[in-house]
Amino acid sequence: MAPSSPRPALPALLVLLGALFPGTPERVELAPLPSWQPVGKNLTLRCQVEGGAPRANLTVVLLRGEKELKREPAVGEPAEVTTTVLVRRDHHGANFSCRTELDLRPQGLELFENTSAPYQLQTFVLPATPPQLVSPRVLEVDTQGTVVCSLDGLFPVSEAQVHLALGDQRLNPTVTYGNDSFSAKASVSVTAEDEGTQRLTCAVILGNQSQETLQTVTIYSFPAPNVILTKPEVSEGTEVTVKCEAHPRAKVTLNGVPAQPLGPRAQLLLKATPEDNGRSFSCSATLEVAGQLIHKNQTRELRVLYGPRLDERDCPGNWTWPENSQQTPMCQAWGNPLPELKCLKDGTFPLPIGESVTVTRDLEGTYLCRARSTQGEVTRKVTVNVLSPRYEIVIITVVAAAVIMGTAGLSTYLYNRQRKIKKYRLQQAQKGTPMKPNTQATPP
Secondary structure (H helix, E strand, O other), rough: OOOOOOOHHHHHHHHHHHHHHOOEEEEEEEEOOOOOEEEEEEEEHHHHHHEEEEEEEEEEEEEEEEEEEEEEOOOOOOEEEEEEOOOOOOOOOOEEEEEEEEHHHHHHHOOOEEEEOOOEOEEOOOOOOOEEEEEEOOEOOEEEEEEEEEEOEEHHHHHHHEEEEOOOOOOEEEEEEEEOEEEEEEEEEEEEHHHEEEEEEEEEEEOOOEEEEEEEEEEEOOOOEEEEEEEEEEEOOOEEEEEEEEOOOOOEEEEEEEEEOOOOOOEEEEEEOHHHHHHHEEEEEEEEOOOEEEEEEEEEEEEEEEEEEOOOOOOOOOOEEEEEEOOOOOOOOOOEEEOOEEEEEOOOOOOOOOOOOOOOOHHOOOEEEEEEEEEEEEEEEEEEEEEEEEHHHHHHHHHHHHHHHHHHHHHHHHHHHHHHHHHHHHHHOOOOOOOOOOOOOOOO
16 A cells, blocks of 8 residues: 555645635734723733634724724634734723734735724723712711711723612712712711611722721710609709709700719709799710710709798889989889789879879878798888978979088188288298298198
8 A cells, every 4th residue: 555645734725725715804803901901001902813824915903983992814724813902091982803914916816804893981080099988987876967078080981880888888978079089978877786886988999999987986875864844843842852853874964063973974053042033054965985075965944932021122112213213113013923913192192103193192102012922921111201392392302501601611711821921921021031942832
Protein backbone atom coordinates (compact mmCIF):
# COMPACT_ATOMS: atom_id res chain seq x y z
CA MET A 1 0.00 0.00 0.00
CA ALA A 2 1.44 3.32 -1.07
CA PRO A 3 2.10 5.83 1.67
CA SER A 4 -0.48 8.63 1.88
CA SER A 5 0.58 12.18 1.01
CA PRO A 6 0.73 14.75 3.90
CA ARG A 7 -2.48 16.86 4.47
CA PRO A 8 -2.10 20.62 4.22
CA ALA A 9 -2.38 22.61 7.50
CA LEU A 10 -5.91 23.95 8.33
CA PRO A 11 -5.02 27.68 8.38
CA ALA A 12 -3.33 27.40 5.01
CA LEU A 13 -6.36 25.57 3.69
CA LEU A 14 -8.67 28.32 4.95
CA VAL A 15 -6.50 30.96 3.34
CA LEU A 16 -6.63 29.03 0.09
CA LEU A 17 -10.38 28.61 0.30
CA GLY A 18 -10.79 32.28 1.21
CA ALA A 19 -8.88 33.30 -1.83
CA LEU A 20 -11.02 31.07 -4.01
CA PHE A 21 -14.33 31.77 -2.20
CA PRO A 22 -14.30 35.19 -0.39
CA GLY A 23 -16.92 35.84 2.41
CA THR A 24 -17.71 38.12 5.37
CA PRO A 25 -17.20 36.95 8.98
CA GLU A 26 -19.85 34.73 10.50
CA ARG A 27 -19.55 36.35 13.96
CA VAL A 28 -18.36 39.79 15.06
CA GLU A 29 -18.86 40.18 18.81
CA LEU A 30 -17.72 42.70 21.43
CA ALA A 31 -17.34 41.18 24.88
CA PRO A 32 -20.00 42.59 27.27
CA LEU A 33 -18.99 45.65 29.30
CA PRO A 34 -19.34 45.88 33.08
CA SER A 35 -22.64 47.46 34.14
CA TRP A 36 -20.71 50.30 35.84
CA GLN A 37 -17.11 51.36 35.46
CA PRO A 38 -15.34 53.71 37.93
CA VAL A 39 -13.86 56.87 36.42
CA GLY A 40 -10.06 56.73 36.37
CA LYS A 41 -9.88 52.94 36.01
CA ASN A 42 -8.76 51.03 32.91
CA LEU A 43 -11.40 49.28 30.80
CA THR A 44 -10.41 46.43 28.50
CA LEU A 45 -12.33 46.08 25.21
CA ARG A 46 -12.24 42.64 23.57
CA CYS A 47 -13.61 41.78 20.13
CA GLN A 48 -13.79 38.26 18.64
CA VAL A 49 -14.23 37.51 14.95
CA GLU A 50 -15.04 34.11 13.44
CA GLY A 51 -14.84 33.43 9.76
CA GLY A 52 -14.24 35.92 7.01
CA ALA A 53 -11.98 35.38 3.98
CA PRO A 54 -9.55 36.12 2.65
CA ARG A 55 -7.99 36.92 6.03
CA ALA A 56 -5.26 39.01 4.46
CA ASN A 57 -7.92 41.51 3.47
CA LEU A 58 -9.82 41.40 6.84
CA THR A 59 -9.32 44.13 9.47
CA VAL A 60 -10.83 44.49 12.97
CA VAL A 61 -11.64 47.98 14.34
CA LEU A 62 -12.62 48.85 17.92
CA LEU A 63 -14.83 51.97 18.20
CA ARG A 64 -16.22 54.44 20.74
CA GLY A 65 -19.15 55.87 18.88
CA GLU A 66 -17.62 56.56 15.47
CA LYS A 67 -14.14 57.19 16.85
CA GLU A 68 -11.57 54.49 16.12
CA LEU A 69 -9.72 53.25 19.17
CA LYS A 70 -7.68 50.49 17.56
CA ARG A 71 -7.30 48.84 14.15
CA GLU A 72 -5.62 45.44 13.60
CA PRO A 73 -5.59 42.69 10.97
CA ALA A 74 -7.67 39.65 11.82
CA VAL A 75 -5.24 36.96 12.88
CA GLY A 76 -6.11 33.49 14.08
CA GLU A 77 -9.38 31.66 14.29
CA PRO A 78 -11.23 33.11 15.99
CA ALA A 79 -9.40 36.41 15.67
CA GLU A 80 -9.28 38.52 18.85
CA VAL A 81 -8.42 42.20 19.15
CA THR A 82 -8.16 44.01 22.51
CA THR A 83 -7.44 47.54 23.70
CA THR A 84 -7.41 49.36 27.02
CA VAL A 85 -9.30 52.61 27.66
CA LEU A 86 -8.77 54.93 30.65
CA VAL A 87 -12.33 55.73 31.65
CA ARG A 88 -13.34 59.40 31.93
CA ARG A 89 -16.53 61.16 32.98
CA ASP A 90 -17.37 62.03 29.39
CA HIS A 91 -17.40 58.33 28.56
CA HIS A 92 -20.65 57.99 30.52
CA GLY A 93 -23.37 56.88 28.12
CA ALA A 94 -20.94 56.28 25.23
CA ASN A 95 -21.48 53.30 22.88
CA PHE A 96 -18.61 50.89 22.23
CA SER A 97 -18.60 48.43 19.32
CA CYS A 98 -16.45 46.30 17.07
CA ARG A 99 -16.38 46.42 13.26
CA THR A 100 -14.77 44.22 10.61
CA GLU A 101 -13.71 45.48 7.18
CA LEU A 102 -13.22 42.98 4.35
CA ASP A 103 -11.49 44.94 1.58
CA LEU A 104 -11.95 43.21 -1.80
CA ARG A 105 -11.47 46.36 -3.83
CA PRO A 106 -8.10 45.09 -5.15
CA GLN A 107 -10.04 42.15 -6.69
CA GLY A 108 -12.44 44.58 -8.31
CA LEU A 109 -15.10 44.12 -5.68
CA GLU A 110 -15.98 46.43 -2.74
CA LEU A 111 -15.37 47.03 1.01
CA PHE A 112 -17.60 44.82 3.15
CA GLU A 113 -18.29 45.90 6.78
CA ASN A 114 -19.80 43.95 9.64
CA THR A 115 -20.51 45.62 13.06
CA SER A 116 -21.16 44.01 16.42
CA ALA A 117 -24.03 44.95 18.68
CA PRO A 118 -23.02 48.07 20.66
CA TYR A 119 -22.67 48.24 24.43
CA GLN A 120 -23.31 51.44 26.40
CA LEU A 121 -20.83 52.28 29.13
CA GLN A 122 -21.95 53.72 32.46
CA THR A 123 -19.22 55.47 34.44
CA PHE A 124 -19.39 56.80 38.00
CA VAL A 125 -17.49 58.55 40.78
CA LEU A 126 -18.20 57.68 44.42
CA PRO A 127 -15.83 59.47 46.81
CA ALA A 128 -13.96 57.51 49.44
CA THR A 129 -15.31 59.77 52.20
CA PRO A 130 -18.46 58.50 53.94
CA PRO A 131 -21.67 60.54 53.78
CA GLN A 132 -22.29 63.21 56.41
CA LEU A 133 -25.12 62.31 58.77
CA VAL A 134 -26.76 64.94 61.00
CA SER A 135 -29.35 63.79 63.50
CA PRO A 136 -30.36 64.17 67.15
CA ARG A 137 -28.39 61.90 69.44
CA VAL A 138 -31.42 61.43 71.69
CA LEU A 139 -35.14 61.34 70.89
CA GLU A 140 -38.07 61.25 73.25
CA VAL A 141 -40.83 58.70 72.81
CA ASP A 142 -43.82 60.02 70.82
CA THR A 143 -41.83 62.87 69.29
CA GLN A 144 -40.32 63.53 65.86
CA GLY A 145 -36.77 64.29 64.82
CA THR A 146 -35.13 65.35 61.57
CA VAL A 147 -32.33 63.39 59.87
CA VAL A 148 -30.16 64.85 57.11
CA CYS A 149 -27.69 62.81 55.03
CA SER A 150 -25.46 64.48 52.42
CA LEU A 151 -22.44 63.76 50.24
CA ASP A 152 -20.35 65.77 47.74
CA GLY A 153 -18.26 64.72 44.73
CA LEU A 154 -20.69 62.26 43.10
CA PHE A 155 -21.02 61.49 39.40
CA PRO A 156 -23.59 61.11 37.98
CA VAL A 157 -25.37 62.42 41.06
CA SER A 158 -28.84 61.70 39.67
CA GLU A 159 -28.04 57.96 39.69
CA ALA A 160 -27.11 57.89 43.38
CA GLN A 161 -29.46 55.95 45.63
CA VAL A 162 -29.91 56.89 49.30
CA HIS A 163 -30.95 54.48 52.01
CA LEU A 164 -31.95 55.94 55.40
CA ALA A 165 -33.12 53.73 58.25
CA LEU A 166 -33.52 53.84 62.02
CA GLY A 167 -33.20 50.29 63.21
CA ASP A 168 -35.70 48.33 61.08
CA GLN A 169 -37.69 51.46 60.24
CA ARG A 170 -37.06 52.57 56.66
CA LEU A 171 -37.23 56.36 56.28
CA ASN A 172 -38.61 58.19 53.26
CA PRO A 173 -36.30 61.13 52.59
CA THR A 174 -36.80 64.11 50.32
CA VAL A 175 -33.67 64.29 48.15
CA THR A 176 -32.30 67.55 46.75
CA TYR A 177 -29.60 67.32 44.07
CA GLY A 178 -26.79 69.74 43.28
CA ASN A 179 -24.19 69.62 40.49
CA ASP A 180 -22.26 66.81 42.14
CA SER A 181 -23.91 66.55 45.56
CA PHE A 182 -27.16 65.61 47.22
CA SER A 183 -28.93 66.18 50.52
CA ALA A 184 -31.55 63.75 51.82
CA LYS A 185 -33.86 64.97 54.60
CA ALA A 186 -36.32 62.78 56.48
CA SER A 187 -38.53 62.94 59.55
CA VAL A 188 -38.36 60.12 62.06
CA SER A 189 -41.06 59.29 64.61
CA VAL A 190 -40.40 57.06 67.59
CA THR A 191 -42.73 55.19 69.93
CA ALA A 192 -42.39 53.32 73.20
CA GLU A 193 -41.52 50.17 71.21
CA ASP A 194 -38.36 51.89 69.96
CA GLU A 195 -37.09 52.81 73.44
CA GLY A 196 -33.41 52.06 73.89
CA THR A 197 -30.37 52.45 71.64
CA GLN A 198 -31.13 52.30 67.91
CA ARG A 199 -28.78 52.32 64.92
CA LEU A 200 -29.26 55.09 62.37
CA THR A 201 -27.94 54.20 58.89
CA CYS A 202 -27.25 56.34 55.85
CA ALA A 203 -26.02 54.37 52.83
CA VAL A 204 -25.24 55.87 49.42
CA ILE A 205 -25.15 53.45 46.49
CA LEU A 206 -23.75 54.42 43.11
CA GLY A 207 -22.65 52.03 40.40
CA ASN A 208 -21.49 48.86 42.03
CA GLN A 209 -20.09 50.58 45.12
CA SER A 210 -21.53 52.07 48.32
CA GLN A 211 -20.53 54.28 51.23
CA GLU A 212 -22.17 54.08 54.64
CA THR A 213 -22.33 56.09 57.85
CA LEU A 214 -23.68 54.70 61.12
CA GLN A 215 -24.76 56.55 64.27
CA THR A 216 -26.55 55.57 67.43
CA VAL A 217 -29.71 57.30 68.62
CA THR A 218 -31.01 56.79 72.13
CA ILE A 219 -34.79 56.68 72.41
CA TYR A 220 -36.01 57.58 75.90
CA SER A 221 -39.23 58.12 77.86
CA PHE A 222 -39.29 61.02 80.33
CA PRO A 223 -42.73 62.27 81.42
CA ALA A 224 -42.95 65.67 83.10
CA PRO A 225 -42.71 65.51 86.89
CA ASN A 226 -45.88 65.45 88.94
CA VAL A 227 -46.67 68.16 91.51
CA ILE A 228 -49.15 66.93 94.12
CA LEU A 229 -50.92 69.26 96.59
CA THR A 230 -52.88 67.91 99.56
CA LYS A 231 -55.72 70.02 98.17
CA PRO A 232 -55.47 72.63 95.45
CA GLU A 233 -57.80 74.91 97.47
CA VAL A 234 -57.63 75.26 101.25
CA SER A 235 -58.75 77.69 103.93
CA GLU A 236 -56.35 80.00 105.73
CA GLY A 237 -54.42 78.19 108.47
CA THR A 238 -54.67 74.75 106.84
CA GLU A 239 -51.49 72.63 106.72
CA VAL A 240 -50.55 71.79 103.13
CA THR A 241 -48.17 69.10 101.87
CA VAL A 242 -46.56 69.67 98.46
CA LYS A 243 -44.94 66.67 96.76
CA CYS A 244 -42.79 66.44 93.63
CA GLU A 245 -42.36 63.05 91.92
CA ALA A 246 -40.49 62.23 88.70
CA HIS A 247 -38.86 59.46 86.63
CA PRO A 248 -37.06 56.91 88.86
CA ARG A 249 -33.64 57.93 87.47
CA ALA A 250 -34.33 61.69 87.59
CA LYS A 251 -33.17 64.23 90.17
CA VAL A 252 -35.73 66.82 91.27
CA THR A 253 -35.84 70.23 92.90
CA LEU A 254 -38.97 71.74 94.44
CA ASN A 255 -39.13 75.53 94.26
CA GLY A 256 -35.38 75.57 93.66
CA VAL A 257 -34.55 73.37 96.66
CA PRO A 258 -32.96 70.01 95.73
CA ALA A 259 -34.40 66.81 97.14
CA GLN A 260 -32.58 65.51 100.19
CA PRO A 261 -31.07 63.11 99.42
CA LEU A 262 -30.86 63.74 95.67
CA GLY A 263 -33.45 61.63 93.92
CA PRO A 264 -36.79 61.51 92.15
CA ARG A 265 -38.93 62.76 95.09
CA ALA A 266 -39.16 65.91 97.20
CA GLN A 267 -41.77 67.52 99.45
CA LEU A 268 -42.41 70.52 101.71
CA LEU A 269 -44.94 71.42 104.41
CA LEU A 270 -46.57 74.82 105.03
CA LYS A 271 -49.45 76.45 106.87
CA ALA A 272 -51.56 78.35 104.38
CA THR A 273 -51.69 82.14 104.74
CA PRO A 274 -53.35 84.81 102.60
CA GLU A 275 -49.93 85.52 101.08
CA ASP A 276 -49.86 81.92 99.78
CA ASN A 277 -52.96 82.49 97.63
CA GLY A 278 -51.91 82.10 93.99
CA ARG A 279 -48.46 80.81 95.01
CA SER A 280 -46.86 78.55 92.40
CA PHE A 281 -44.97 75.41 93.30
CA SER A 282 -42.49 74.40 90.61
CA CYS A 283 -40.97 70.94 90.31
CA SER A 284 -37.92 70.63 88.05
CA ALA A 285 -36.60 67.21 87.05
CA THR A 286 -33.29 66.41 85.35
CA LEU A 287 -32.52 63.13 83.59
CA GLU A 288 -29.20 62.17 81.98
CA VAL A 289 -29.65 60.41 78.63
CA ALA A 290 -26.61 59.36 76.58
CA GLY A 291 -24.50 62.05 78.21
CA GLN A 292 -27.09 64.80 77.73
CA LEU A 293 -29.10 66.42 80.52
CA ILE A 294 -32.82 66.57 79.80
CA HIS A 295 -34.96 68.96 81.85
CA LYS A 296 -38.71 68.82 82.51
CA ASN A 297 -40.84 71.16 84.67
CA GLN A 298 -44.31 71.13 86.14
CA THR A 299 -46.06 73.89 88.10
CA ARG A 300 -49.15 73.85 90.28
CA GLU A 301 -50.89 76.78 91.97
CA LEU A 302 -52.33 76.87 95.49
CA ARG A 303 -55.55 78.74 96.23
CA VAL A 304 -56.05 79.93 99.79
CA LEU A 305 -59.50 81.01 100.99
CA TYR A 306 -59.40 83.83 103.55
CA GLY A 307 -61.79 86.36 104.98
CA PRO A 308 -62.26 89.98 103.85
CA ARG A 309 -59.62 92.65 104.55
CA LEU A 310 -60.14 96.43 104.80
CA ASP A 311 -57.14 98.60 105.67
CA GLU A 312 -56.15 102.26 105.72
CA ARG A 313 -54.03 102.00 102.60
CA ASP A 314 -56.81 100.72 100.35
CA CYS A 315 -59.77 102.19 102.21
CA PRO A 316 -58.84 105.55 103.87
CA GLY A 317 -60.86 106.41 106.98
CA ASN A 318 -61.19 110.13 106.26
CA TRP A 319 -61.88 112.18 103.14
CA THR A 320 -62.07 115.98 103.00
CA TRP A 321 -63.34 117.45 99.73
CA PRO A 322 -64.40 120.94 98.61
CA GLU A 323 -68.08 121.33 97.93
CA ASN A 324 -69.10 121.10 94.23
CA SER A 325 -65.80 119.40 93.27
CA GLN A 326 -65.64 116.12 91.31
CA GLN A 327 -64.30 113.24 93.38
CA THR A 328 -64.13 109.43 93.16
CA PRO A 329 -64.45 107.60 96.50
CA MET A 330 -62.08 104.61 96.54
CA CYS A 331 -62.28 101.70 98.97
CA GLN A 332 -60.85 98.30 98.05
CA ALA A 333 -61.70 95.17 100.00
CA TRP A 334 -59.47 92.12 99.75
CA GLY A 335 -60.20 88.46 100.29
CA ASN A 336 -60.63 85.13 98.56
CA PRO A 337 -63.25 84.83 97.31
CA LEU A 338 -63.39 88.56 96.54
CA PRO A 339 -65.85 90.05 99.05
CA GLU A 340 -68.89 92.17 98.27
CA LEU A 341 -68.42 95.74 99.56
CA LYS A 342 -71.09 98.23 100.59
CA CYS A 343 -70.63 101.59 102.38
CA LEU A 344 -73.84 103.04 103.95
CA LYS A 345 -74.62 106.14 106.00
CA ASP A 346 -77.37 105.65 108.53
CA GLY A 347 -77.90 102.20 107.05
CA THR A 348 -79.53 103.51 103.90
CA PHE A 349 -77.55 106.21 102.09
CA PRO A 350 -74.83 104.54 99.92
CA LEU A 351 -71.38 105.95 99.22
CA PRO A 352 -70.79 105.45 95.44
CA ILE A 353 -67.44 103.60 95.64
CA GLY A 354 -65.42 103.83 92.42
CA GLU A 355 -67.80 106.34 90.78
CA SER A 356 -67.15 109.98 89.96
CA VAL A 357 -69.55 112.21 91.92
CA THR A 358 -70.19 115.91 92.50
CA VAL A 359 -69.51 116.65 96.16
CA THR A 360 -72.60 118.05 97.96
CA ARG A 361 -73.50 118.61 101.58
CA ASP A 362 -75.59 115.42 101.45
CA LEU A 363 -72.41 113.38 100.93
CA GLU A 364 -70.96 114.49 104.27
CA GLY A 365 -71.10 112.08 107.15
CA THR A 366 -69.79 108.79 108.54
CA TYR A 367 -70.26 105.61 106.57
CA LEU A 368 -70.03 102.03 107.68
CA CYS A 369 -68.23 99.96 105.02
CA ARG A 370 -68.99 96.25 105.21
CA ALA A 371 -67.01 93.60 103.19
CA ARG A 372 -68.69 90.20 103.17
CA SER A 373 -67.86 86.80 101.62
CA THR A 374 -68.34 83.12 102.38
CA GLN A 375 -65.24 83.36 104.59
CA GLY A 376 -66.76 86.02 106.87
CA GLU A 377 -67.17 89.78 107.02
CA VAL A 378 -65.34 92.87 108.24
CA THR A 379 -66.44 96.50 108.77
CA ARG A 380 -64.71 99.86 108.73
CA LYS A 381 -65.93 103.41 109.31
CA VAL A 382 -65.01 106.14 106.84
CA THR A 383 -65.84 109.86 107.21
CA VAL A 384 -66.51 112.31 104.42
CA ASN A 385 -65.95 116.02 105.19
CA VAL A 386 -67.28 118.67 102.80
CA LEU A 387 -65.66 122.14 102.78
CA SER A 388 -68.04 125.01 101.94
CA PRO A 389 -66.76 127.97 99.83
CA ARG A 390 -66.43 130.28 102.93
CA TYR A 391 -63.85 127.93 104.39
CA GLU A 392 -61.92 128.18 101.17
CA ILE A 393 -61.90 132.01 101.45
CA VAL A 394 -60.66 131.79 105.03
CA ILE A 395 -57.92 129.40 104.04
CA ILE A 396 -56.83 131.65 101.16
CA THR A 397 -56.83 134.70 103.48
CA VAL A 398 -54.75 132.92 106.09
CA VAL A 399 -52.25 131.78 103.49
CA ALA A 400 -52.01 135.28 102.01
CA ALA A 401 -51.49 136.83 105.44
CA ALA A 402 -48.75 134.35 106.20
CA VAL A 403 -46.99 135.23 102.96
CA ILE A 404 -47.24 138.99 103.68
CA MET A 405 -45.94 138.61 107.21
CA GLY A 406 -43.09 136.47 106.04
CA THR A 407 -42.09 139.03 103.42
CA ALA A 408 -42.24 141.92 105.95
CA GLY A 409 -40.12 140.01 108.44
CA LEU A 410 -37.45 139.29 105.83
CA SER A 411 -37.32 142.95 104.79
CA THR A 412 -36.89 144.12 108.42
CA TYR A 413 -34.08 141.62 108.96
CA LEU A 414 -32.17 142.82 105.90
CA TYR A 415 -32.65 146.53 106.86
CA ASN A 416 -31.31 146.02 110.41
CA ARG A 417 -28.36 144.03 109.08
CA GLN A 418 -27.28 146.82 106.74
CA ARG A 419 -27.51 149.40 109.60
CA LYS A 420 -25.23 147.33 111.80
CA ILE A 421 -22.66 146.96 109.01
CA LYS A 422 -22.52 150.73 108.41
CA LYS A 423 -22.22 151.49 112.16
CA TYR A 424 -19.35 149.03 112.54
CA ARG A 425 -17.39 150.49 109.66
CA LEU A 426 -17.85 154.07 111.02
CA GLN A 427 -16.45 153.05 114.42
CA GLN A 428 -13.41 151.49 112.81
CA ALA A 429 -12.75 154.61 110.77
CA GLN A 430 -12.85 156.89 113.88
CA LYS A 431 -10.26 154.74 115.67
CA GLY A 432 -7.92 155.06 112.69
CA THR A 433 -7.80 151.34 112.25
CA PRO A 434 -7.12 150.38 108.60
CA MET A 435 -10.07 148.77 107.00
CA LYS A 436 -9.52 145.12 106.18
CA PRO A 437 -11.19 143.32 103.35
CA ASN A 438 -14.40 141.88 104.59
CA THR A 439 -13.71 138.18 104.25
CA GLN A 440 -15.98 137.18 107.12
CA ALA A 441 -19.41 138.15 108.16
CA THR A 442 -19.49 141.30 110.43
CA PRO A 443 -20.46 140.43 113.97
CA PRO A 444 -23.78 141.81 115.05
